[in-house]
Amino acid sequence: MGISNFICPYAEKLGKLLIPESFCEEAPSATKVKNDPSDQFIASARHWEKLEELRVRCVLCPKECRVADQERGYCGVRENHKGEYKTLVYSRPCSIAVDPIEKKPLFHFLPNSLALSIATAGCNMECKFCQNWEISQFRPEQIKSTYFTPENVAEAAVNSGSKVIAYTYTEPVIFYEYMFDSAICGNKKNIASVMISNGYIKEKPLRELCRVLSGIKIDLKAFTEKFYKEMCSGELKPVLRTLEILKEENMWFEIVVLIVPTLNDSVQENKEMCQWIVKTLGPDVPVHFSRFHPIYKVKNLPPTPVKTIETIRKIAIDEGCHFVYVGNVSPSEGEKTFCPNCKQTLISRIGLYIERNIIQNGQCPKCKTKIPGIWTESDLPKKQV
Amino acid sequence: MGEKDKEFKQGRREFFSDAGQRALGIAGAVFLGLTATMQSIGKEISVSDEKSNLLPKFAGRVVRISDPTFKVSGNALNSTIIEKKLNEALKQLTRKNSEQTAWGEFVSKKDVVGIKLNCLAGRGLSPHPELVSAIVNCLKTVGVKDDNIILFDRTDRDLTSAGFEINRGSGVKCFGNNQDFESEPTQMGSVGSCLSLIFSKMCSVIINVGVLKDHDLSGVSVCMKNLFGLIHNPNKYHFYTCNPYLADLVSYDMVRKKVRLNICDSIIAQYHGGPSRKTQFQWQLGEILVSSDIVAIDSIGAQIIEEKRKEKGMRSLKDDGREPIWLKTSEDKSAGIADLKKVEVINL
Numbered sequence: 202m203g204i205s206n207f208i209c210p211y212a213e214k215l216g217k218l219l220i221p222e223s224f225c226e227e228a229p230s231a232t233k234v235k236n237d238p239s240d241q242f243i244a245s246a247r248h249w250e251k252l253e254e255l256r257v258r259c260v261l262c263p264k265e266c267r268v269a270d271q272e273r274g275y276c277g278v279r280e281n282h283k284g285e286y287k288t289l290v291y292s293r294p295c296s297i298a299v300d301p302i303e304k305k306p307l308f309h310f311l312p313n314s315l316a317l318s319i320a321t322a323g324c325n326m327e328c329k330f331c332q333n334w335e336i337s338q339f340r341p342e343q344i345k346s347t348y349f350t351p352e353n354v355a356e357a358a359v360n361s362g363s364k365v366i367a368y369t370y371t372e373p374v375i376f377y378e379y380m381f382d383s384a385i386c387g388n389k390k391n392i393a394s395v396m397i398s399n400g401y402i403k404e405k406p407l408r409e410l411c412r413v414l415s416g417i418k419i420d421l422k423a424f425t426e427k428f429y430k431e432m433c434s435g436e437l438k439p440v441l442r443t444l445e446i447l448k449e450e451n452m453w454f455e456i457v458v459l460i461v462p463t464l465n466d467s468v469q470e471n472k473e474m475c476q477w478i479v480k481t482l483g484p485d486v487p488v489h490f491s492r493f494h495p496i497y498k499v500k501n502l503p504p505t506p507v508k509t510i511e512t513i514r515k516i517a518i519d520e521g522c523h524f525v526y527v528g529n530v531s532p533s534e535g536e537k538t539f540c541p542n543c544k545q546t547l548i549s550r551i552g553l554y555i556e557r558n559i560i561q562n563g564q565c566p567k568c569k570t571k572i573p574g575i576w577t578e579s580d581l582p583k584k585q586v
Numbered sequence: 587m588g589e590k591d592k593e594f595k596q597g598r599r600e601f602f603s604d605a606g607q608r609a610l611g612i613a614g615a616v617f618l619g620l621t622a623t624m625q626s627i628g629k630e631i632s633v634s635d636e637k638s639n640l641l642p643k644f645a646g647r648v649v650r651i652s653d654p655t656f657k658v659s660g661n662a663l664n665s666t667i668i669e670k671k672l673n674e675a676l677k678q679l680t681r682k683n684s685e686q687t688a689w690g691e692f693v694s695k696k697d698v699v700g701i702k703l704n705c706l707a708g709r710g711l712s713p714h715p716e717l718v719s720a721i722v723n724c725l726k727t728v729g730v731k732d733d734n735i736i737l738f739d740r741t742d743r744d745l746t747s748a749g750f751e752i753n754r755g756s757g758v759k760c761f762g763n764n765q766d767f768e769s770e771p772t773q774m775g776s777v778g779s780c781l782s783l784i785f786s787k788m789c790s791v792i793i794n795v796g797v798l799k800d801h802d803l804s805g806v807s808v809c810m811k812n813l814f815g816l817i818h819n820p821n822k823y824h825f826y827t828c829n830p831y832l833a834d835l836v837s838y839d840m841v842r843k844k845v846r847l848n849i850c851d852s853i854i855a856q857y858h859g860g861p862s863r864k865t866q867f868q869w870q871l872g873e874i875l876v877s878s879d880i881v882a883i884d885s886i887g888a889q890i891i892e893e894k895r896k897e898k899g900m901r902s903l904k905d906d907g908r909e910p911i912w913l914k915t916s917e918d919k920s921a922g923i924a925d926l927k928k929v930e931v932i933n934l
Binding site for chain 2: 237239254255256267269270271272273274275276277300304305306327329332338339340342343344345369370397434497498
C-alpha cells in the first residue's frame with residue numbers, strides 16, 4: 202500500500218490516528234522467529250559513549266543511563282547491542298496524524314497550517330498525568346507501529362497539504378535520530394519541523410537539533426524540583442537550561458504549563474516561574490497554561506478549575522509576559538492574541554480554529570508593533586538540508 | 587506530553603479479589619521463632635503475627651540440588667534425572683512424604699500454571715529446556731493438564747532465542763507477553779505498571795524459573811529480577827539498584843499469591859558481566875535451587891555469586907556499587923527471608 206493511499210484519505214479527519222490495522226506487528230504463531238520484523242527499525246543511535254566491558258553511557262538526555270549489553274535505557278527505546286548503542290524506533294511511528302498547528306499548541310507559528318504529526322513509543326520521563334501514556338510509557342514491541350521512513354514522513358507532509366512536520370505525542374528526544382533525519386528530509390521539501398517536547402535533553406544534541414528544527418514547544422511541568430522528581434521522574438534544572446539554550450540559538454519556542462490542582466497551581470510558584478521567564482527568556486515568549494484532566498496515575502484529583510487557570514494567566518500578565526494563553530478552556534479571552542502595546546485583538550481563536558487574524562507583515566496593523574512569531578513561510582529561518 | 591493523540595477513553599477497571607494473606611504454617615512459624623497464634627474475634631494481632639502471616643509457605647527454606655550429570659559440559663542434560671531430583675527437592679522443601687502431596691502444596695490439577703522463564707541472555711544463560719521439560723512433567727504427574735501449562739517470557743523472540751518453540755495451539759503452550767497487558771496500570775508501592783495478562787488473567791499459579799547471574803544494575807538476577815517480566819515498563823525501575831522497586835513488586839498481593847515456587851537454573855552460572863551472556867565469566871556450578879521463598883533463594887544466589895567473585899579476585903557487588911539492598915527491603919516487607927543466618931539450606 203503506497204503512502205499516499207492511506208494518508209490522503211484521512212487528511213481531512215483531523216487528529217485521527219492513521220495506522221492501519223494491517224500494519225500491526227504480531228509475532229507469527231507456532232513458528233520459530235529467525236529474523237524478527239522489528240530488526241528493520243534498529244539503527245545506530247547518536248549521542249552515546251563507550252564504557253568498559255561493553256557498557257555504554259547515553260548522553261542524549263540528563264538521565265545519562267549507563268546501559269549494559271542487551272539492556273535498555275530508561276526510555277525503553279534505546280538498547281545496547283554488544284557495546285554499540287542502538288535506537289529501536291527508527292522509522293517506527295506508532296502514531297501518524299494530521300493536526301492543526303494550534304493543537305500542539307503553537308500559536309505564533311504559521312497559524313492555520315496543518316502539521317503532519319508523528320510519534321514513536323517511549324519517553325525519558327514518566328509524568329503521572331500523561332495524556333498519551335498508552336504510547337509514551339510502553340516499549341516499542343508492545344504497541345502497534347508501522348514502517349515509515351524519514352522520506353515517507355516528508356512525502357506524507359507534502360501529500361496531506363501540511364506545511365509542518367510535528368514530532369509530538371510522546372517524547373521526540375528519545376526518537377532523536379528519526380526526528381533529525383525526518384526534519385532534514387522535510388527541509389529539502391520546504392516543510393518546516395517542530396518538536397513538542399519536555400525539554401529534557403542535553404546541550405550538545407539540543408544545539409545540533411536546532412540546526413534542523415524551526416520551532417519548539419516545551420512542556421514546563423512545574424517550577425519545583427520536587428514536582429519534577431515526584432510527578433515526572435525528571436528534573437527542573439536541565440529543562441530551564443534547555444530554554445536558555447533555545448534563546449541563545451534564536452530558536453522560535455513557546456512554553457506550555459499544565460496546571461495540576463494542589464500540585465503546581467500555587468500563586469507563589471507560578472509567579473516565580475513567570476518572573477524567571479520574563480527575566481531570562483524575555484517577555485515575548487508565548488506561555489500557555491493548560492487545564493489538567495484526571496488520567497493515568499492521577500485520577501484522584503479533579504480537573505483544574507477554570508478560575509485557577511484564569512488567575513494564573515493574570516499573574517503571568519502582571520509579571521510582564523506579553524502573550525499568555527489558556528488551553529483546554531474555550532471560549533476564553535485567553536485564546537486570543539493581543540498587541541502588547543495597544544491591546545488590539547490580533548488573532549481570535551475558538552479552540553483550535555482561527556476566527557480572525559489581522560496581523561500584517563508580522564506587525565499590529567494599528568500601532569505597527571512587531572509581533573514576535575513565525576507568521577508566514579518567509580519568516581522561517583534557513584535550516585540544514 | 588501536551589496534546590492527546592486520541593480521544594481519552596475510560597479504561598476498564600479491573601478489580602482483583604484480594605485473597606488476603608497466606609497463612610504461615612505452624613511448623614514454619616516455630617522454625618522462625620515466631621509465635622503463630624490463632625486469630626480470634628477481638629484479639630489484637632501483634633506486629634510480628636501480621637508480618638509472619640505475609641511470609642510465603644516454608645519461608646527461609648532453600649533446597650540446593652546437585653548431580654554429577656549437571657556438570658558434564660557438552661552433553662545434553664537428562665530430563666528424567668532432573669525430574670527425579672525436583673520431586674525429591676519438593677519433598678524436602680515441604681517435608682512431605684509423597685511427590686503428590688509435596689507438589690500439592692503449590693498446585694492443584696485445576697490450576698493454570700504459568701512458568702515464567704528468563705530468556706533475555708539467550709541460549710547458554712537461560713533456563714535449560716531439559717529443566718523446563720522436567721518441571722512440566724512434574725506438573726502433569728500431579729494432574730495439571732497440558733493445555734493448562736504456559737511457558738512465557740517478555741516476547742516470543744526471547745523464548746525462541748533460548749531454544750523454546752512458540753506454541754499457541756493445543757498442548758503445553760509457549761508464548762510471550764508481547765502486546766498483551768492490562769489496560770490500566772496497577773500501583774504496587776513505588777511500581778506503577780500494567781501487568782502481563784498471562785500473569786493477571788490466564789494463570790492461577792506461577793512457577794518462577796530464573797538463572798543464576800549477576801546484573802549490572804541490580805547486583806544479581808536470580809528469581810526476583812525475573813518478575814520484571816510481569817510488568818510492561820521494567821526500564822523505568824532500574825535506578826537505585828532496583829530498590830525498592832523489586833521489593834515492592836514481590837510484595838504485591840497478586841504476586842505473593844500466585845508466584846508459589848521459585849526454581850533457579852544454576853547449572854551454568856555467571857558471576858560477572860550480566861545480564862547478558864559472557865562465557866569468560868561463567869562456570870559450571872551444576873546446581874538447581876528450589877524454594878517457595880523468593881527472597882531466600884535470591885539471598886543464597888547472591889551469596890554464591892559473591893563467593894565466586896571473591897575466589898576470582900573481583901570486587902564485591904557492594905564495592906562495585908550494586909549491592910542488592912532490595913533483598914533486605916523485601917524482608918522488611920515480609921516477602922521472604924533475606925538474612926542468611928535465618929535461611930535453612932538443604933543440600934540434595
